[in-house]
Amino acid sequence: MNKQHTLPAGLERRKEDYKLITGRSSYVDDIRPAAGRPPALHMAVVRSPYAHARVTAIHLENARAVEGVIAVYTGRELVQDLPTLQALAMPNMQMKQPERYPLAVDKVRYVGDPVAIVLAENQYAASDGRDLVDVDYEPLxxxxxxxxxxxxxxxxxxxxxxxxxxxxxxxxxxxxxxxxxxxxxxxxxxxxxxxxxPASMEPRVCLFDFDGVSGELTAWISSQSVFQARDTLARFLKIAPEQVHVHNAEVGGAFGAKTIFLGEEIIAAVLAKRHARPVKWIEDRSENLQAHxxxxxxxxxxxxxxxxxxxxxxxxxxxxxxxxxxxxxxxxxxxxxxxxxxxxxxxxxxxxxxxxxxxxxxxxxxxxxxxxxxxxAYILERTIERIARELSLDPVEVRRRNLIDPTDFPYKTPTGLVYDSGNYEAALDKALALADYDGWRKRQRERRSKGGDERMLLGIGVSTFIETTGGPSRPNAPQEAATVRILSDGNILVQSAVAHNGQGHFTTFAQIAAQVFDVPGSRVEVVLNDAALPGYSMGTNASRITQTSGVAIHLAAEAVREKALRLAASVLEASADDLVATQGRVIVNGVPARSIELSELARMVEVKPDLIEHDSPNPANGAPIEGLAAWHAFSPSGPAIASGAHIAIVEIDSETGDISIQRYISVDDAGRVLNHYLLEAQMHGSLAQGIGQALFEGVVYSEDGQNLTATLMDYVLPRSGQLPNFELDVVETPSPTNPLGVKGVGEAGTIGAPPTLVNAVLDALSPLGVKTVDMPLLPEKIWSLIRAAKIGKTKSF
CATH class of the missing domain: 3.30.365.10 (Aldehyde oxidase/xanthine dehydrogenase, molybdopterin binding domain)
Incomplete structure (x- = not known):
């Protein structure tokens, strides 16, 4: 950020980071079955080497003979236990639904398709058994x-x-x-x-333990939604959701790819039930790149x-x-x-x-x-850039002539999407000023006017875009909910079933509650990631959590504060309207000597629960939330439309095709910004991934369906030394869809960076007549374009 921002005391650093960087936290692979339970069986997956083939025979004898191997299964043996996987469809969408089982039956349809499963006492025996499964294929x-x-x-x-x-x-x-x-x-x-x-640091991993006596499944997973995981497992195992206990360990990256189970996790859960033993599965990196x-x-x-x-x-x-x-x-x-x-x-x-x-x-x-x-965004920004090029107009001016005006909100698009708020031109103006756009255009003209065979080609790229974030809960689904409680020591406890995976939820939620009670963030404890907590969460996705769960926490905190003020009013013999909660006390406004500690109020309610009214998050049984606490659910009135304006300055070495990002400027509108440092962190990560798509990354297949990028030697992720120092700023147009006025920002960089960089590269190549190029912009691709243009040939990539 270009300026300093103040955070509540105790939140100068992210609350979640200390245990992560000191090794005091646990990922699924660190977890062992509970005391008294047998050691976990390890699962390995036999995968198809063919993209399309019939399975004519599977020979399991050698695998079953491996010491430590407990069982080997084929899809046909498990077909009764593994229901078909289904996709979501929109109400007006007529979509074919082919029958697909988590474990292939008779036919494989991609390289990496699961064909057989090996269960063993340890991962080494499981791997050895997997290597000895012999499958006969009829290639198609x-x-x-x-x-x-x-x-x-x-x-x-x-x-x-x-x-x-x-x-x-x-x-x-x-x-x-x-x-x-x-x-x-x-x-x-x-x-x-x-x-x-997606290439998260931690691939897919799970540990399931089914108790054959109680009929309950305990799951340790790496997921973006404990409730979706719970409901999926209950459906496939044919047990009630209340019999599935999901615990989300630390998540080593997700990026959308851990929202749902793809198939292997379901197989592991089914086998845990069949064997009444814990089953663990850990995906290796090649599996992750090839089969996820x-x-x-x-x-x-x-x-x-x-x-x-x-x-x-x-x-x-x-x-x-x-x-x-x-x-x-x-x-x-x-x-x-x-x-x-x-x-x-x-x-x-x-x-x-x-x-x-x-x-x-x-x-x-x-x-x-x-x-x-x-x-x-890529469709629009590449098209706008092409229009500007065809008309010989500045691409910024073309954008200005088309941007929606701030007075037009709420704005309904031809496709029916309603934009709640925004000031797109303000973001563009701020980005242009930060970038010194006019100055760079002047330098570009001067360099080009010198003529000759310039080696370093200068390009300037721009994009303006929107990001649909949040939105209401799904029809007939519960709303996001949270509980806030004042503890007997006066600290504040926040409970939510949200699954965190790096966004900074502990810090954001603590900040929201701390600001309601006017206490340091260090006095707020946040508990997440457990489906057993009161309430519901659809999951961490779609840049939605602050405007859903965050608002639920805000409303619950306000509700419990009001309960505390009313209780304090009876003790202090004052009107609740004259009371203020601050620094762990309730005081009479203007008379600080007349006060009572929050801790004392909490202890009073512990002794006499009927001193206050109690919320019930479970209408089915009416079970109340105990103590000095409040529960609240929330769903926004509609999606909050975030937006941004990005500018990139690049240089291309015409002799090598290498692209160097000289500057990258990002101005984003995330509504009311609660924590500028967390916003900056989100932008750094998403910009790195957006730059990765533009310049480096791409899954490549051969004509016969072999994944040629199934290792991190071949699938190229951006390195820190290849990224510029990001120059970030914001405009703030609060969203009317939620009381905090917030919008999401977690995906802005992946949206804005690809068209910004491609436009910059095409701008640099425009004197050569190059009009189009496809990502990733690898050096050999750019070099070939330059060579073809210089010898008078047109070439597209």
């Missing part, structure tokens, strides 16, 4: 490219479906024909958002209608979503999320989009940091 033609997969003569993954098209969903608004008829210009672009691997969900994976065909002044009138878009080999969770919906956000921060009269979901012989795509939002 594979289809890897989604454009080829959508053709009628393509190899079909599921014969019962007839083709690989899962759905065709129109997303429309406005009179597109009239808009294109009146347009002075049109332009077409083809854009690719490549597949990405990927993000993005879209091809977009865009036609834009615009005026000679650069005003964008309408968009025709076809989104081809590479769903992968099967459907589960929100993966198939992500291209439709992209379609809903195609207006971005701009006034567009009409949008006509067709979303097509297509099956390919690759692992499925799912939610990865951004989840549909980066693709929408």
């Amino acid at each position: 033609p594979a289809v890897i490219d989604p454009e080829q997969a959508s053709e009628l003569d393509a190899p079909v993954l599921y014969e019962e479906l007839g083709d690989n098209i899962l759905y065709r969903m129109p997303v429309q608004g406005g009179d597109i024909n009239a808009v294109f008829a009146q347009a002075e210009h049109t332009v077409r672009v083809r854009l690719v958002n490549q597949r990405l691997a 969900m990927h993000g993005r994976g879209q091809i977009n065909y865009v036609e834009a209608a615009y005026t000679s002044e650069g005003r964008l009138l309408g968009l025709k878009v076809q989104i081809l979503g590479d769903v992968g080999a099967f459907l589960y969770g929100v993966g198939p919906l992500l291209p439709t999320f992209t379609a809903s956000m195609l207006s971005g921060p701009y006034r567009i009269q009409a949008i006509d989009c067709l979303v097509i979901g297509v099956l390919t012989n690759k692992v499925p795509t799912g939610a990865y940091r951004g989840a549909g939002r980066p693709e929408a």
Whole structure:
């Protein structure tokens, strides 16, 4: 940040960091079964080396003979215990649902598809047994490219479906024909958002223990939602949710990929029930890159209608979503999320989009940091940049002419999405000033005017974008909830079932409660991550937690403070309206000598519970929250639309194709900012991942479906030395969707960085006539473009 900000006392550092950096915390792999339970069995997964094949025979004898191996299973042996996996679908979405089991039966459809399971007394025996499972395959033609997969003569993954098209969903608004008829210009672009691997430091891991006597399952997982995990496990094991006890250990990164179980975790839970013993599974890095969900994976065909002044009138878009080999969770919906956000921060009269979901012989795509939002921003920002280039206008000026005005909110887009608030031009103006945009343009003109064969090419990239964050609870689902309690020592206890995985929830929640009670953050204890806690949480995703659980904590804290004030009023013989809670006491305003400690009030309620009214978070049984406490649930009135303006200055070495980011400026609107330091941390992480997509990362498959990037030697993540010093700032337009006025910011960098950097690179290459390039912008790709342009050939990548 460019300025210093004040935090409540006791929260100068994140509350959660000390135990992490000193090794005092536990991840799932550190956890052992409870005392009195047998040691955990270890699970290993036999995976298909083929992208598409029939399984004709599986030979298990050698694996079963390995010392320490307890059991070996095939999909056919477990088919009765493993129900099919299902994907979510929108109400107006007619989507085919192919039958898919967590363990392949008869046919495999991607390299890494689970074929057999080995259970052993230790992980070494499990690995040895896995290596000795011999599978006979009948290879089938594979289809890897989604454009080829959508053709009628393509190899079909599921014969019962007839083709690989899962759905065709129109997303429309406005009179597109009239808009294109009146347009002075049109332009077409083809854009690719490549597949990405979430690549968290900790891969998937789980430990399940089923008690055959009580019929209860205890689960230790690394997850973004303990409630979704609980309900999924209960459904697959055919037991009540109350019989599943989920404990979320520390999560070593998630980024959307740990929102749901993909299949292996369900198999481990089923086998824990079958053997009545704990079962542990730890995914290795190659499995993680090869067999876990990927993000993005879209091809977009865009036609834009615009005026000679650069005003964008309408968009025709076809989104081809590479769903992968099967459907589960929100993966198939992500291209439709992209379609809903195609207006971005701009006034567009009409949008006509067709979303097509297509099956390919690759692992499925799912939610990865951004989840549909980066693709929408990329479509718009690349298109706006192309319009500016076609009209020989400054891309900033073209954006200005199209931005939604602050007086237009609430603003409804052609796709039906309602924007709650924003000031897009203010963010752009602040970013331009921080970047010295005009100064860099002047330097660029001076360098280009010298002529000659300039080695270092200077490029300036801009993007303005929106980020849909939060939103109401799902229909018929509970709201986010929290309990706040005053303890007998006067400290404040905050309880929420939110699953944290690096966002700083302990610090944010402590800050919210501390500010309500006017106490140091050190006097607030936060307990998270347990489905047994009162309340509910849909999970940590969609940049939503502060505006849902955070608001619930705020409201619960206000409610218990009011209870404390009313109780104190009876003790101090004063009106509650004249009382103030501060520094662990309730005082008579203006007469601090007349006061009572919060601790004393809490002890009074312990002795005489009927001194106050008690909340009940469970209407089914009416069980009250005990003590001087309050429970509150909250759901926002709608999504809070965050936004940002990013600028990148890059230099390209024309002899090597290497790209160097000279400066990166980010100005983001996250509504009312509660903690600037946590916002900065979120931006650093998301910008690093956005830069990774733009410059380095991409899952690459061979024509026969082999993942060529299944190690971190081949799948290139950005290193700290390759990242610039980020220059960050904010504008604050409070959201009316929640009492705190907050918006999310956790995915802003993954949304803004890819188009900003691609636009900067294309700007640097524009004197050579280069108009398009696909991510990642690898040096050899850029070098080839430069060489082709210099010898007079056009080339696209």
